[in-house]
Amino acid sequence: MSSTPRAPGGATSRRNMLFGTAAAGAALFAAGCTSNESNESAEESGAAGVADDKPGKKVTIGFAGPQADHGWLNAITTQAKKRAEKYEDVRLEATEGSNDNATQVGQIDTLINKKVDVLVVLPADGKALTQAGLKAMRAGIPVVNLDRVFASQKAYRCWIGGDNYGMGLNAGHFIGEQLKDRKKAKVVELAGVDNLELTRQRTKGFDDALKSYPNIEKVARQAAEFTVESGQSKMSQLLRAQQRFDALWNHDDDQGVGALRAIEQAGRDEFLMVGGAGSKRVMQAIKKDDSVVKATVLYPPTMAASAIDLARALGQGKGIGGMAEFEIPASLTLYSAVVSKENVDQYLPIGFT
Template structure:
């Protein structure tokens, strides 16, 4: 204190001031429970996106932004540019800003426990979207919203099994994997391998990451074609890598969809067009339109409601004729 002189408030003034402080204290307690900086009735959602590596991801970002606006949720958006360190930094920024809810699509599965513990300690609920984490502590996040990647890989493999059931000789498959260490890359590879194991004639002769990008798909497919004189099937973990591979296959003098069967996952518009044109042969859908469901979950976890630990999106598969039928009304 700067001086020793004391002041005594008159009793009515002191009582009024005490009431104001009490109300203010209660309001502050309410804010700390939700993690928000100010209780204006509007939820603030911090969302860290993987990046913009594909048409799927662009559609996913658009869905999240449009749904937030429609739900009157304030969105703090961050693009991690496919780097885990950027996502960890963004999540810590969200914690510092005292957002109400954090959601993110993890670049890779591992290495999240520390920052998720920080969010938990700050009483900010976390929602995983599109991609999961491999943390053993399930209390670090409220729920996962997204696809069953193992199922997508399995459906792709089962379709190939049906198409090659009469094959008497070896069927050589090359695989364009997604980003190394990511949930969709790990799970789609697993599901596909489990399915094709039912036919010993089917074998993966080369498998490498194209990082979910069109450029990566083209570059790796060029390497596959040089190293493997006989390729019967390409399994690409997403449409964009498959579209890049089309360029490499065509440049090598082969006909995509005929000389090499092409199976992809996602069903974005460019991929669906390639399927309708006969350049792709089969696509397992992975819907990017998660925005409305995410906003609904954000409201529920902010209100303290119980939500299922895993919520899967409804998806299907497409052949050429089905793609032709679906394309006119395709939203992405």
């Protein structure tokens, strides 16, 4: 998972489904990314040349991301590739992916040397790969910075990603509403990797939400590592330390697999569990409604598909329609929707495995 800047109804069509499922944030994106160029004047068309599914100018998009060693990261790569395949006019040049900064820099250099039209980059480390983004921009290749933000805005034309603070905030409010009538309610938190900004933002959002519920106290917090093994180990520690609590906020659905193992082994079921990111496994558990899992807060990997749409529009000198401005926004923060039993059928199609 990755750090995010604090931001400089079912759909009927394929495009609307992809953007609509990311709720308000993605709807903003679908409503109006426009390029710096226009094929017709505003007076003639009312828009700056809107991209659609019809084949247009051929565009080669370079895609560079980290190694897909996590369910969410694998979904990012899958979303990007599947989205590119939908377009006859898009050719995707995708790298193998690497968590080694030097290797990823080399992969981006290769894409630059191939003279791709647009570059989509989810850096393993945004700060460490800033120079790679700058190099592409200086070479005249616009960069769509996906999720993990570069250290300089000069390194990308547009940033699109998730809202880590919003994840924690919405998880906290969901739990708060479930427990608002319970006296002296207790909650615990199974966080992600503590030295990552994303983890700190998720915790801050959660803590800020709980301030609205004076009857609720967060009594324990453990940091895991976004892995099944760490989730099981750290959840076991929480369960041993806390004989009773009312709710658990787990930052990541992958580590939640291990957390659920620990919960089942301990025979505990007195609390509700809210996950994070939006895996298909968790959504299915929510739908089945026979475990402690009652909700998950999205960190939608559909952002990668949206990045491909944005890159295609950039390469064709077109917009995506709806906004009055002709320029692509500098940043697009997706909304962290809460998926519960009431709306899980809507979101199941974008749950990742």
